[in-house]
Amino acid sequence: MQPMEIDDPRQVVLQVGSVLKKLRKDKGLSLEELAQVSGVSKLTLGNIERGDTNPTIGMLWKISKSLSVPLMALFSDQSGVQVSRAGEGLRIAGDGDTWLIEPIFQQSSQDxxxxxxYLQPNSSYYPEMHHPHTTEIATVMSGMIEINVNDETYTLNAYDSISFRADDAHSYTNPSDELAVLHLILKYN
Known part of the structure; x- marks a missing residue:
């Protein structure tokens, strides 16, 4: 599969649909079966596969989790040398515009x-539960973040890092008036 042409948002939607359809068929699942295990309606899944809708990050998490594939597997399965520049390339908004992620490398062959x-000032993000036994490592690159994991809050400033099980309940809060930038690593075990 070829890398996505990021300059065209419509191409990204079509690519996600194409990859989703291939992954679903490779797993031997019908749209109805995937809908049952993912909690995303059959109609919505069909619309995603046809490229008729732009799915939210929450929907994509549910789908990737139910297919037992990394989130980035829904975007590309390319390999080789890549350069990722901040502010360029694929950007995925969370539910609303407060949380935005940029995949640094879109290689689904990796674990x-x-x-x-990016977390907007004075806002919070509550991600979907990740795959079982996934480890999340977050490093604050600028600003500050309060990360709540299993009802315990950890405050991180620039260059502080935290590691936790990503299938535990967690959230990110930016209580400051400045944009917070993080590097996230998800390790699938």
Whole structure:
């Protein structure tokens, strides 16, 4: 599969649909079966596969989790040398515009995903539960973040890092008036 042409948002939607359809068929699942295990409706899954809708990050997490594939597997399965520049390339918004991630490398053949994340000032993000036994490592690159894991809050400033099980309940809060930038690593075990 070829790398996505990021300059055209429509191409990204079509690529995700094509990859999703291939992954679903490779797993031997019908749209109805995937809908049952993912919690995403059959109609919505069909629309995603046809490229008729732009799925939210929450939907994509549910789908990737139910297919037992890394999130980035829904975007590309390319390999080789890549350069990732901040602010360029694929950007995926969370539910709303407060959380934005940029996949740094879109290689689904790896058991690791690396992303830049941006959390708007005075806002919070509550991600979907990740795959079982996934480890999340977050490093604050600028600003500050409060990360809540299993009802315990950890405050991280620039260059501080935290590691935790990503299938535990967690959230990110930026209590400051400045944009917070993080590097996230998801390690699938």
């Amino acid at each position: 690791v995903e690396i992303c830049r994340a």
